[in-house]
Amino acid sequence: MxxxxxxxxxxxxxxxxxxxxxxxxxxxxxxxxxxxxxxxxxxxxxxxxxxxxxxxxxxxxxxxxxxxxxxxxxxxxxxxxxxxxxxxxxxxxxxxxxxxxxxxxxxxxxxxxxxxxxxxxxxxxxxxxxxxxxxxxxxxxxxxxxxxxxxxxxxxxxxxxxxxxxxxxxxxIIIKGITYSKFTQALKEQKITYKEIETKPTPFNTILWSANVETEDAYLIGYYSFFDTKPIEFYSYPKNHHLLSKYSNYTSVKRLIKITKGWYTISEKNNLLYLNDLRFGLLSAAPNFQQFVFSFEITKKNNKLVINEVPRNSEKATQLLKDFWVRIQGN
Incomplete structure (x- = not known):
């Protein structure tokens, strides 16, 4: 806390x-x-x-x-x-x-x-x-x-x-149990086959909750508010774990993956790789938003692997609050 x-x-x-x-x-x-x-x-x-x-x-x-x-x-x-x-x-x-x-x-x-x-x-x-x-x-x-x-x-x-x-x-804890059942019921109704699911509250409240859902090749992220009137929508984020193959034998990469408990995706931008920790969600509740709260840049400098956390700025934090406030009010 x-x-x-x-x-x-x-x-x-x-x-x-x-x-x-x-x-x-x-x-x-x-x-x-x-x-x-x-x-x-x-x-x-x-x-x-x-x-x-x-x-x-x-x-x-x-x-x-x-x-x-x-x-x-x-x-x-x-x-x-x-x-x-x-x-x-x-x-x-x-x-x-x-x-x-x-x-x-x-x-x-x-x-x-x-x-x-x-x-x-x-x-x-x-x-x-x-x-x-x-x-x-x-x-x-x-x-x-x-x-x-x-x-x-x-x-x-x-x-x-x-x-x-x-x-x-x-x-x-009771609310978490209720929202967990809402997410699993939505997955069942939408006939989505999944391996694992984890749920958590979004920032500063216990009204709007998010779920990370693991499927074979991707992770799904969905939101549920107690004010929702429509079915839960899930948005897909490809795992892309294969992009990390050239660095997979590095101890520091293995340690970082272990920290994420396996909940991560890999993205590529400007020839740089980013490991995104799904556990802490996205910087917005907007559909298909791509920026994660915790993301790590993986590069090689002077034949040495370097991992740095991608910094977050106050403007993004302000936008996050606005987006979540809108989403709390229902879909």
Whole structure:
């Protein structure tokens, strides 16, 4: 999830663990704990594109990290914060570290919660930024923050924030199940034979959902809004995996394909190859749109294979929001 949401969750967890004893300090250190796991983004900048992708939501988003670093930071905090024990500070940091990747596991990218095992949990039931999850949570946290330490209203408001946000998360799982059945029923009615299907919400909402559908030679992408009145349309994107054959033996290419979980297409433009990660969708909901959110340029320079992520610009992001807002309203 986005940084603000993780800060709010961390602060609320900190309050739940130690707020009664140390007041707003619990929120402060909880917010810090909710931020630290995402420092892997800055660590990734020290490495090549593929390695950075592998590092993201890996070690720092694991149970191992929460246990070991939770105790370390708990000990560190206890050196100058004497109103709670080392064990209590360690518990606060542990839960702050652990709830961060648990929340991230509900997004499309997922988390390597059981690092070093190569298992990345990704339930894909909520977008990385969802105002309906974050804003009510923030309101209850602020209400709790301005209550005196030990006041029963403080714990009540904080618990309400945790309950409301968790209930919404549960609702997104139910919604995902409903939309999954809508997509599979549409495929059945249209007599489309497929190997696999994955579904996910589109940006900032849980009303409009998209589906990636694998067929023999292509991937189909379709959208379903709860306001739709017409059948779901699926648009075909050829796999073109054969275009990558000359680079298929390179370790970095194999690693990148592994990151995509096999959900990728290859496109060619100006004699350059691009690997498009389908898991994060397109930069528009317009029919047959060709630009993907995550695309990687593959080239050879000085007999060395180079992989770079294609940058996204703010104009495209603005257009994406406009397109999805129109599509949310129904087909």
């Amino acid at each position: 986005d940084s603000l949401t993780q800060i709010i969750l961390g602060a609320a967890v900190g309050e739940a663990v130690l707020g009664k004893k140390v007041g707003n300090k619990a929120m402060l250190y909880g917010a810090i704990a909710g931020t630290i796991p995402d420092l892997d983004v800055f660590i990734g900048k020290l490495f090549d594109t593929v390695t950075a992708l592998e590092i993201h939501r890996g070690f720092t988003h694991s149970v191992f990290f929460a246990i070991v670093l939770g105790w370390f930071f708990g000990w560190l905090i206890s050196l100058y914060e004497k109103d709670a024990s080392t064990k209590e500070w360690a518990q606060l940091m542990f839960w702050g570290f652990l709830t961060h990747p648990i929340l991230d596991a509900h997004t499309t990218w997922g988390t390597q919660l059981f690092w070093p095992l190569d298992i990345r949990l990704a339930f894909k039931n909520i977008f990385v930024i969802d105002p309906l999850y974050t804003l009510p949570f923030l309101v209850f946290l602020l209400m709790a923050m301005f209550q005196p330490k030990g006041n029963i209203k403080r714990r009540k408001y904080n618990n309400l924030g945790l309950i409301v946000s968790s209930s919404y998360m549960l609702l997104t």
